[in-house]
Structure formats: structure tokens, C-alpha cells
Amino acid sequence: MITRNPSLTDQVKAHIKDRIVNDGFADDRIPPEATLGEELGVSRTTIRDALAKLENEGAIYRKQGSGTFVNRPGLQIKSRLEEIWSYAKVLEDHGYTPSVSVISDVIVPADDETAAALAIEVGGDVVEIEKLFLEDDEPVVLTRNRIPASLLDADHSRDELPLYEFLDEYCDRRLTYYVSEIVPVAFNASQARKLHVKRGTVGLAFVEIGYDQTNEPIVYATSFFRDDLLRFRIIRRRAGA
Amino acid sequence: MITRNPSLTDQVKAHIKDRIVNDGFADDRIPPEATLGEELGVSRTTIRDALAKLENEGAIYRKQGSGTFVNRPGLQIKSRLEEIWSYAKVLEDHGYTPSVSVISDVIVPADDETAAALAIEVGGDVVEIEKLFLEDDEPVVLTRNRIPASLLDADHSRDELPLYEFLDEYCDRRLTYYVSEIVPVAFNASQARKLHVKRGTVGLAFVEIGYDQTNEPIVYATSFFRDDLLRFRIIRRRAGA
DNA sequence: TAGTGGTCTAGACCACTTC
DNA sequence: AAGTGGTCTAGACCACTAA
Secondary structure, eight states: OOOOSHHHHHHHHHHHOOOOIIIIOOGGGGGOHHHHHHTOOOOHHHHHHHHHHHHHSSEEEEEETEEEEHHHHHHHHOOGGOOOOOOHHHHHTTOOOOOOEEEEEEEEEOOOHHHHTTTOOOTTEEEEEEEEEEETEEEEEEEEEEEGGGGSOOOOOOOOOOOHHHHHHHHHHHEEEOOOEEEEEEOHHHHHHTTTTTTEEEEEEEEEEOOTTTTEEEEEEEEOOTTTTOOOEEEEOSOOO | OOOOOOOOOHHHHHHHHHHHIIOOOOGGOOHHHHHHHHTTTTHHHHHHHHHHHHHHTTSEETTTTTTTEHHHHHHHHOSSSGGOOHHHHHHHHHTTOOOOEEEEEEEOOOOOHHHHHTTTTTOOOEEEEEEEETTTTTTEEEEEEEEGGGOOOOOOOOOTHHHHHHHHHHHOOOOOOOEEEEEEEEHHHHHHHHTSSSSTEEEEEEEEEOOOOSEEEEEEEEEEEEETTOOEEEEEOOOOO
């Protein structure tokens, strides 16, 4: 049942990932590339492309001259920082069954900071949407997205959608990438109240600007995280090896 | 014993990176892969491997059917979170000329947390080294590394070395990867004094366990950052595209 | 020395974007 | 329709690791 799309490489990748998760390999050692190629009836290049993707995702690592191995610590990382696109998904990956609540959706004038981020005039209309992601009525993530009003349909009723789908639907813009800053904060009174913590509690924030395919800024977003409920982990490997 | 002949791919990669930084390309558009291959006299595969590495580092991006382009925001990111190996280097990349100061180097008994991290007995001997990274006498990063005493030579005089080189030299272990947590903190009295900030100031911390090639934990490290002087930025791209 | 992953070539066709 | 990056093949040799 070899078909195009998904690509052979992606099929091979899924197959190996599946074996890692379900069956496992002896000593966490993945068979040689030549062997895998014969087993699956594809060229070594295809195998290598698939392994490269898995390595990139942190699922495996390779040692020249030695072999290819399952990367146990990498498998434990649920949310890779570089590709977070839905906080609901992040919470799911951490074992929660989240709910989303839109707590405000208003038009405000852009302050200096927002105007600079979105490359619009100070005082220009900006749609500000605040959302809260909860687990069992306990808030975990608070997000505030600011989008130039000129980009948005006046009637954007389904605003509980993930932001990128929301923008796909209600603007003609496609959110392509974020530039994000990781900032430690002490929650102010308003944030603390929404997150059900004491004022001054320390948490993590992402302050980020989202761009479309033409490198135009289309959203200025700030997200606050309850450090006691959600913590980010990363794997750091030596660059040259 | 180092026979580091840069591969063709790495030479091509360096060449393109150089052109991006020094000359630039019209419209930030990088020539087609076929053209590059002819110009440099290498196969398209080699070009593609080089471009793949550059894409991985965030220096460029590709759009199928359209072309390959310089990734301006990606070029601004100095320190990629997944491959930070020397805080001195991090500060340099941010335009500082850092100095390092070892502020303590003592043997302490392992507390519960440290013992668990390093998989040793509670109360076992641990070498604790605190270092401060400064820019113009202003402290920016405070690190505390704890290493099982059994792994370390009693005489480790050159302990201002980057930790991974230090471990290479004074143990027989090679630091292979870290599992790191990103934690927001309010500095306590001791940390605040060392970092020259007020007690309770909010900052970022990495809490991490370093492993050797056999997946054995060899270092438990905590690093504190002055948020006003050093802030981490990342690019987040959509996963599927 | 045998076996592994790493590099490199030459060539074919596909999928998508742009005109 | 033309041009771009994406996928895939078959085969060669190199660099490193481990028995």
C-alpha cells in the first residue's frame, strides 16, 4: 500500500515512530539504515530523510560509526517550544483536558508598545481578545491577542478557535511565524485575579509578534502561564556533535 | 587527533551564510538550488544539505514552488535555546565582552533534590561551584553546578572553564545533553546580592540535569539570569509548513 | 576488521507558485 | 507553461566506533 502523499519519507517516519512508542527496540537501538531500507523496500536516502526528521524532533539520535538510538529524554518532552500553535493542544499534551473561555473581546486604541509591534499608528483601532485556558475550572494560561481592527471582519463570532485558524478564517492573512520573548513576570492584580493566584505570584510570559507570509506583523500576543501547573522543558544537545 | 576537514556541505553552508551577512541577496532571495550547484561545482544534493542546515538554524526559509529566502528575524536570534553551551559565549553573542568569576567551590552534602537529580545518596559528597558572568562589573548570569564528588579530581584548579570543557578535563565523562526546565523566579536575598539586584526581583532560571553518553546524570545545574540585561528570543514556525 | 552513519554524485519525476 | 523546491532512486566512497 505504498502511495504518494503522505510522502514515502513521512510514512517511513510514522512507521518508525510507531515502533518506538508501541513495540520498542532492543536496547533502544534502531536497525541500521540499510536494513530498514530493505525491510520497507525504499532507498537509503528515504530512510535517512525520515530519520533526520525524527532526530530533528528529538525522538532519536545518531552516533556515527555506532548506530541510531531512541532518545528517551526527548520523547518525554511534550511541547516543543519552537512549534507551539495551540495552547489547548499544549495542555492536552501535558495530560489535561482543557476548556477555553473568551473573557473579553473589545476594540481599544493602540498604545505605544502595541503600535510599534504592529507597525500601526498610536491610537489606531485594535481588536483585543483575552482568552483563558482552564483545566477543571483551574486557569492555566491567560492570553491577550491584539490584532489591527483593519484586518478583521467586524463579525468574528467563533473566536474560541485557535488564533492561527481564527486569523485564517477572519482575515485573509496566514500566520506564518512568531518572534517570541520569554519573560519572567510577577502577576499584577488583574492577571492574578484571572489566573486565580495571589497578586505578585511569579510566572512565565511569552511576548510575541506574529507575522504573515509577507513579513507584515498581524498580531501582538502576550501569554501568561501558571508556573505551578505548566512548566516548559527542553533538551539541549551539544551543537557540533 | 582532530581531523576536522570541513565537509563540502559545510563549506557551501559557510559560503552562503557569508553572502547573506556581507553582500546580501536582491530581495533577500537566494538563487535556485540548480544555479548554486553550477556556480559552486557541486551536486544539488550538497546544496540542499547545506540549505537544510541553514534552514534548521533559522537563517533561511524555503517555499515550495517559489524559492529560498533569507530569514531576517531568524538572523536576529543570537542564542538558540537548544544549543547553549557556554554562558560567556551567550553574552558575547549579545554584544557583551564578559568576564567570569568563580565565587565559590566547596564540597557539600547532597540534599534531597540534588540526590534525586544525580541519582546518588542523600548526604553524599557533592562539589558545588558557583560562577558569576559579568559585563563591566555588572553581573548578568549566576550559575550553580553540583557534581558528584566521586566523579571529580580533587584538584580542579582551572574551574573558570566552560562546564563542558571542565568535565571533559577533570572527569572521564563527556557532557552529552541537558534536560532543562525554564522557571520564573523571584530572587532570594543571597541570589539578589550576588546579582546586584533588589531581593524579590523577578528573573529567569534554567534548572537542568546534564547527562553523559551513557545517560548517567553527572551534573545538576541551576542558572539565574538578569531579565533586564539578557532576554531569550525564539522563532516559532508552524509545524506542518 | 567489520559495521555503522556521513557525504556526495547524477539523474528522474512530482507538487506547488507564479506568470 | 515555466520555474522552483520536494521526493526518490542507485550507487560510491569516507569517517568513525567497537569487537
